[in-house]
Amino acid sequence: MTQPTVTLAGGTNIPMVGLGTWPMDDAEARRVVRQAIEIGYRHVDTAENYANERGVGDGIRDSGLDRSEVWVTTKFNRRWHADPAAGLRGNLERLGLDYVDLALIHWPNPDQDRYVQAWQGLIELREQGLARAIGTSNFKPAHLGRLIAETGVAPEVNQIECHPYLDRAAERAYHAEHGIVTAAWSPLGRNNGLLQEPLIVELAARYGVTPGQVVLAWDVLQGMVTVPKSSNPERLRQNLDVFDIPLTAADVAALTSLESPGLVPADSDVFGH
Numbered sequence: 001m002t003q004p005t006v007t008l009a010g011g012t013n014i015p016m017v018g019l020g021t022w023p024m025d026d027a028e029a030r031r032v033v034r035q036a037i038e039i040g041y042r043h044v045d046t047a048e049n050y051a052n053e054r055g056v057g058d059g060i061r062d063s064g065l066d067r068s069e070v071w072v073t074t075k076f077n078r079r080w081h082a083d084p085a086a087g088l089r090g091n092l093e094r095l096g097l098d099y100v101d102l103a104l105i106h107w108p109n110p111d112q113d114r115y116v117q118a119w120q121g122l123i124e125l126r127e128q129g130l131a132r133a134i135g136t137s138n139f140k141p142a143h144l145g146r147l148i149a150e151t152g153v154a155p156e157v158n159q160i161e162c163h164p165y166l167d168r169a170a171e172r173a174y175h176a177e178h179g180i181v182t183a184a185w186s187p188l189g190r191n192n193g194l195l196q197e198p199l200i201v202e203l204a205a206r207y208g209v210t211p212g213q214v215v216l217a218w219d220v221l222q223g224m225v226t227v228p229k230s231s232n233p234e235r236l237r238q239n240l241d242v243f244d245i246p247l248t249a250a251d252v253a254a255l256t257s258l259e260s261p262g263l264v265p266a267d268s269d270v271f272g273h
């Protein structure tokens with residue numbers, strides 16, 4: 001099954017919708033990854049910190065799909081910033097894979113000031129073929145700017161929390177300027193009322209889809225990669241079926257203008273694992 005993809009700066013094609021796997025444990029990830037692949041998913045997003053990479057790898061193998069047909073993204077924790085090769089080796093061992101499609105630095109952790117070193121290591125790991133593409137997660141423009149200034153290489157992807165309540169306009173503009181693709185985590189808003197917003201409910205009724213599908217259409221129409229988590233077969237199906245929803249430019253703008261007072265993204269200058 002082919003799916004819409006975005007071409008990253010290094011030339012690889014990432015499927016726009018992937019399966020988010022937090023907070024699944026190994027057993028659940030194994031079952032849901034297999035099920036998602038059967039439904040048609042070709043992109044799975046995990047992390048060392050989710051503690052489910054073994055389950056993700058097993059689910060991929062259980063599916064019987066050729067390894068090359070599924071895009072696997074993972075991330076390593078702060079303790080590996082000084083030795084990213086060891087970090088990625090751990091990811092690969094747990095996944096049972098010999099390469100990943102996308103390796104991300106999970107958080108910048110500026111308190112330890114080693115994210116440039118981590119990035120330099122990822123550049124080498126990409127050259128060695130252990131990661132087909134490389135990037136970051138939860139990096140602010142200032143962190144990205146430092147990577148670019150000190151290595152001359154921009155991340156291919158920056159994965160950040162993004163949905164209509166936290167539309168991250170400034171960050172997305174910075175990414176676009178530097179050829180960085182935005183990937184959205186918790187794209188459905190982490191159960192914070194987004195899917196009950198009257199505008200979203202109304203657009204869902206107008207287009208004959210669900211509120212979740214409206215939000216994911218907002219992502220993909222703007223060229224974002226998105227990794228919604230679901231463990232439910234019906235919602236897994238819905239979340240992959242978001243490419244033909246004819247939101248207008250006015251709909252997209254109205255969704256972007258939604259706000260939830262008091263909701264702020266995690267501050268990656270002070271938080272990160």
Ligand code: A2P
Pocket residue numbers: 020185186187188189190191195210211212213227228229230231232235236238239
């Ligand atoms: P479930 O796994 O039972 O489907 P996010 O990715 O923003 O963190 O959101 C994940 C949450 O949203 C999970 O609780 C998931 O529950 C739920 N969810 C996933 N897809 C949908 C959907 N299409 N509509 C409503 N809720 C959804």
